[in-house]
Amino acid sequence: MIRLLFICFFSLSYSSGAYAIFCQFDELYANSVVTADLITSKPGDVVGYHEFGWTTTGCQPPTPVYNQDFYISYLGKGGTTGCITTISGVYLDASPDLCSPATYGSVSTKIKLDQSFPQSGYARRNFVRNSYALPPPGNYVLKPYESKLYYLWYVGTTSPGVGRTSILLGVTQGGGTVITTCSLVNSNIVVDFGEISEAKASEPFDIEFSGCTNQADTKRFNDTVSLSFVSDQIRADGSALRNKSCAYCAKGLQIALKDGSGKPIDLTKNYKLSSNGASTISPTGLKYGFIADLQRDLDEALSGGSIDTNLTFVTTVE
Structure with missing residues (x-):
């Protein structure tokens, strides 16, 4: 007897390598993945995730960097935990970091300039269904609303001065999904x-x-x-x-x-x-x-x- 079990799973990812102005990256990517049917999910359910990662072989920042900490961060829009996404009814859970305001980014990783290279970093946060209504049936791409990665650092040698940011990677793709009542x-x-x-x-x-x-x-x-x-x-x-x-x-x-x-x-x-x-x-x-x-x-x-x-x-x- 053959038993065929039908399981729904939606997924799509995007990645891109890049050479940035301050660091040489062997690997640099950002993905948004949908793992559940948005229609049948309930408030609080995890419906996917956003991740980014990098490997750098060396950095030459343009100014003195306080504490030798150079951040690769996602800076989101939203509340203290929930970042806005491209689909109403779904937020990006930034905890334990903050979405806004965020000192070092809504989701951050760190390059230590005073340590040996190569260095790598990785971060992943869940997309979560909230209580807001989903948009009408159609084809959608789920990703963070502010869909970029940034350099973030503070100028200074003995104390933190002016905070600086610079766009590192613009993420143009996301997790494809069909919102349907089927x-x-x-x-x-x-x-x-x-x-x-x-x-x-x-x-x-x-x-x-x-x-x-x-x-x-x-x-x-x-x-x-x-x-x-x-x-x-x-x-x-x-x-x-x-x-x-x-x-x-x-x-x-x-x-x-x-x-x-x-x-x-x-x-x-x-x-x-x-x-x-x-x-x-x-x-x-x-x-x-x-x-x-x-x-x-x-x-x-x-x-x-x-x-x-x-x-x-x-x-x-x-």
Whole structure:
């Protein structure tokens, strides 16, 4: 018996290396990642994260730096803990640092100029759902509203003087997500081949979404969402899902996944829902047809037993 568990996960990241005016960076990046469905999340739920990191081989600051502390920081807008993001209903939790006012940045890392190089730094903070309403259904990019990294230091030798900042990296990308009211009808889909006497059988099944706002919502979902596949039993070439190894499991069998039109699906690559070939799209829902195709696994001798394997479908915004 095949048990297919459907889990929603939205993610996209961006990174960029750069040479900055004061330091030589071998690595410099900033990512925003969405890890949960914003519609179904509740106030207080973590729905993603923002991170940045760097590795520098040396720095030459333009002025005397107090305490030899050179900060690489995100400076956010917002309250004492919650920084504003590009999506209403979600904030960046800067704690234990402050969002605003922030002496050394809302989220900060430090270069010690009096210590040996290379040096590295990394910071990560969560995106959290708040009690504010989300924007209307559509395609969105989640990232901090003030989406830049800064140098930050204080001029001085024996006491801190004027604070200085300079833009280090402008982050132009973020975590892509679709805000939609479309929701999965059944998260645990079971495909049962029944009693078979040969390694040749096919069983159709559907993945359905319902509760969509309108036709524009369903079309947007169909056009932007892809599936990726996760299982320890996926063959290296992505051609099939192998049966588990257990005392009661059949040997010499595998399951190939095909779309509703019978086209084989490579389980190692993303699969766009819009290419399904057997989809039904209405103003309030979507249904996609698939086929589980039982085949011989020529790497094993054939022996009787149960078919027991699983495949996780992951939704990804593209």
